[in-house]
Amino acid sequence: xxxxxxxxxxxxxxxxxxxxxxxxxxxxxxxxxxxxxxxxxxxxxxxxxxxxxxxxxxxxxxxxxxxxxxxxxxxxxxxxxxxxxxxxxxxxxxxxxxxxxxxxxxxxxxxxxxxxxxxxxxxxxxxxxxxxxxxxxxxxxxxxxxxxxxxxxxxxxxxxxxxxxxxxxxxxxxxxxxxxxxxxxxxxxxxxxxxxxxxxxxxxxxxxxxxxxxxxxxxxxxxxxxxxxxxxxxxxxxxxxxxxxxxxxxxxxxxxxxxxxxxxxxxxxxxxxxxxxxxxxxxxxxxxxxxxxxxxxxxxxxxxxxxxxxxxxxxxxxxxxxxxxxxxxxxxxxxxxxxxxxxxxxxxxxxxxxxxxxxxxxxxxxxxxxxxxxxxxxxxxxxxxxxxxxxxxxxxxxxxxxxxxxxxxxxxxxxxxxxxxxxxxxxxxxxxxxxxxxxxxxxxxxxxxxxxxxxxxxxxxxxxxxxxxxxxxxxxxxxxxxxxxxxxxxxxxxxxxxxxxxxxxxxxxxxxxxxxxxxxxxxxxxxxxxxxxxxxxxxxxxxxxxxxxxxxxxxxxxxxxxxxxxxxxxxxxxxxxxxxxxxxxxxxxxxxxxxxxxxxxxxxxxxx
Numbered sequence: 001x002x003x004x005x006x007x008x009x010x011x012x013x014x015x016x017x018x019x020x021x022x023x024x025x026x027x028x029x030x031x032x033x034x035x036x037x038x039x040x041x042x043x044x045x046x047x048x049x050x051x052x053x054x055x056x057x058x059x060x061x062x063x064x065x066x067x068x069x070x071x072x073x074x075x076x077x078x079x080x081x082x083x084x085x086x087x088x089x090x091x092x093x094x095x096x097x098x099x100x101x102x103x104x105x106x107x108x109x110x111x112x113x114x115x116x117x118x119x120x121x122x123x124x125x126x127x128x129x130x131x132x133x134x135x136x137x138x139x140x141x142x143x144x145x146x147x148x149x150x151x152x153x154x155x156x157x158x159x160x161x162x163x164x165x166x167x168x169x170x171x172x173x174x175x176x177x178x179x180x181x182x183x184x185x186x187x188x189x190x191x192x193x194x195x196x197x198x199x200x201x202x203x204x205x206x207x208x209x210x211x212x213x214x215x216x217x218x219x220x221x222x223x224x225x226x227x228x229x230x231x232x233x234x235x236x237x238x239x240x241x242x243x244x245x246x247x248x249x250x251x252x253x254x255x256x257x258x259x260x261x262x263x264x265x266x267x268x269x270x271x272x273x274x275x276x277x278x279x280x281x282x283x284x285x286x287x288x289x290x291x292x293x294x295x296x297x298x299x300x301x302x303x304x305x306x307x308x309x310x311x312x313x314x315x316x317x318x319x320x321x322x323x324x325x326x327x328x329x330x331x332x333x334x335x336x337x338x339x340x341x342x343x344x345x346x347x348x349x350x351x352x353x354x355x356x357x358x359x360x361x362x363x364x365x366x367x368x369x370x371x372x373x374x375x376x377x378x379x380x381x382x383x384x385x386x387x388x389x390x391x392x393x394x395x396x397x398x399x400x401x402x403x404x405x406x407x408x409x410x411x412x413x414x415x416x417x418x419x420x421x422x423x424x425x426x427x428x429x430x431x432x433x434x435x436x437x438x439x440x441x442x443x444x445x446x447x448x449x450x451x452x453x454x455x456x457x458x459x460x461x462x463x464x465x466x467x468x469x470x471x472x473x474x475x476x477x478x479x480x481x482x483x484x485x486x487x488x489x490x491x492x493x494x495x496x497x498x499x500x501x502x503x504x505x506x507x508x509x510x511x512x513x514x515x516x517x518x519x520x521x522x523x524x525x526x527x528x529x530x531x532x533x534x535x536x537x538x539x540x541x542x543x544x545x546x547x548x549x550x551x552x553x554x555x556x557x558x559x560x561x562x563x564x565x566x567x568x569x570x571x572x573x574x575x576x577x578x579x580x581x582x583x584x585x586x587x588x589x590x591x592x593x594x595x596x597x598x599x600x601x602x603x604x605x606x607x608x
Contacts, residue, residue, distance in 0.1 A: 052135060053133050054132040055130070057127055057129055057130075058130035066158060067159060069155075071103075072153060072154045073153065085145055085149075088144075092203050092205070096142070099129070099156070099158075100128070100129050100154060107149075109149040109154055111146055111154075112147075114143055115143065139204070144158075161489075163204060163205070163481060166205030170207065171203045172602060177600075178208055184586065185198075185586050188584040189212040193584040194425075194581060195214060195562065195566075196230075196562045197211040197234060197473040198211070198559065199472075199474045202554070202555055203555050206474065212230065213230050214230060215227050215422075215448070216566070217566055217567075218446075220428050234424055236546060236562070237423070238469045239544040241541065242467050242468055247380045248502065248516045250399075251502075252493070255498050255501075256492075256495045259387065261303075262303045263302050266301050267298065267301070274358050277355070278294050280361060283361075283363040284329075286364055308370065308515060310366055311379075315371060319353060320441075322336070322439050331439075332438075340356075342441070342459075343442070349458065349461065350459065370507065374453075377465040377466035378460065392411075392465060393411040403488075404491070406475040409475045412451075426448070430445055433576040436569070446566075453466070467542075476559045480550055483550050484552065512524035516540075518538060518539060525590075529551075529593055530590035532593070534552075536553065541589065545581065546561045562587065564581030567581035
């Protein structure tokens with residue numbers, strides 16, 4: 001098999017050499033939604049006439065969950081507060097509307113939006129008016145002010161922004177940066193990297209979509225095969241990126257609605273069996289915890305503990321492997337699996353998995369260390385299901401996917417209208433790591449259209465909080481963008497306070513973690529976020545080669561989906577976790593934000 005394994009160090013060299021930007025020539029063969037125009041954005045002053053808001057009488061839309069729904073004067077109910085007549089709201093250039101209702105008895109008033117006076121002279125008390133403000137909005141925080149109101153009150157309702165389309169130049173991204181990203185990924189795919197798909201959003205606009213490679217590149221033995229090309233609709237197995245856009249989104253939603261407290265005890269939700277059924281297992285190389293103390297610790301375990309990966313559980317117990325030894329964490333043991341679920345991959349096995357989790361003991365005292373654990377999010381999946389009364393996939397579909405029009409996001413794609421050719425393939429020889437792992441019921445053929453993660457597939461029937469979600473890059477980027485404002489169109493999902501809580505550091509000794517989210521912090525995640533992003537950038541990555549980044553300071557979302565594990569295990573790797581796909585530049589996901597930052601917002605690039 002022809003391969004050119006490009007070292008990521010070379011990528012850093014390429015990125016740091018700004019001169020490369022001036023050398024980007026013709027685009028490589030790939031399908032892109034971006035204009036091929038490569039000239040610098042114009043800095044000439046605009047000669048357009050100033051735009052105005054457009055006012056029309058309108059019925060108030062039913063069923064909206066507003067970004068703001070307030071009444072002036074005193075919208076904050078603080079009689080002595082000087083700014084009661086003014087508020088800030090999130091919108092983006094080229095979109096936005098405001099509904100204004102002068103209530104009965106209201107006389108004249110003055111309305112300003114972004115310091116532009118809106119003509120209210122023809123507004124009649126008791127009627128509602130829709131104001132199209134798309135011509136006067138700006139990116140980020142916009143302002144609304146009502147003054148001169150002597151009698152009555154004025155109700156104001158503002159929906160959330162939605163995603164529109166645009167070009168990189170419109171949002172301050174240098175088109176040569178886009179060309180360089182295309183060149184790097186195209187070169188990798190040409191020399192053996194399986195495939196990739198990307199989506200970039202900035203300032204409320206989807207400005208870049210692209211894809212490279214085929215849905216299947218190699219057979220079980222690593223020989224090249226012919227297959228359909230990846231399209232913008234191809235689904236990728238998100239692996240651990242699932243954690244953020246399933247469980248975290250569900251919990252953020254429930255906490256925002258006041259239906260759940262992150263400091264609630266897990267046992268109060270899942271029942272006393274969560275701790276009473278605990279078995280004793282002596283984990284080697286870990287803290288010695290007696291059975292009685294283990295039960296007490298599990299009884300007091302909170303949702304926050306699990307979100308912080310400080311719950312005390314092991315990294316990823318192999319409930320599916322009949323040769324797994326939980327004490328030593330050996331995947332090939334003759335001692336037998338004391339917590340065996342099986343490989344049924346059905347709802348009965350999924351129910352049994354919860355009972356086995358109840359039996360699973362902690363291996364360290366919660367809160368004393370940070371240990372990234374899939375089991376934390378398997379438990380949180382069951383928590384969400386208990387609180388909502390719905391299976392996780394059903395809740396997410398009803399709450400997020402359908403209202404937002406996300407038609408290429410699902411669990412179990414082969415059971416939900418998609419075919420294998422709609423999905424990028426992952427591991428070549430099933431879950432055997434090139435034939436090095438064997439247990440009863442293990443998959444041995446190339447995985448395509450099924451979740452790669454074995455706990456998610458065998459034990460959770462494909463629907464879990466730690467893995468199992470499939471998506472294309474565009475739908476995932478669109479869902480990611482909800483974190484910028486907390487809502488989408490007529491739907492409110494998260495309060496800004498909850499967003500702040502979930503994306504902030506909660507343990508000074510683990511600055512790279514928020515509540516589930518991975519944070520850049522002080523260069524703790526450069527491999528994923530690049531070395532030039534701000535410290536409060538957050539996101540997550542997945543084992544299969546997936547990545548989602550949210551940079552609030554630059555109002556930027558980047559989603560890169562690959563199937564890098566659709567390749568052979570690297571020879572000599574004792575962990576069996578490093579694939580040949582890991583050695584390509586594209587698998588170093590941080591190179592994309594590194595490049596996008598060059599020349600951003602008109603910053604002059606010295607390419608001499």
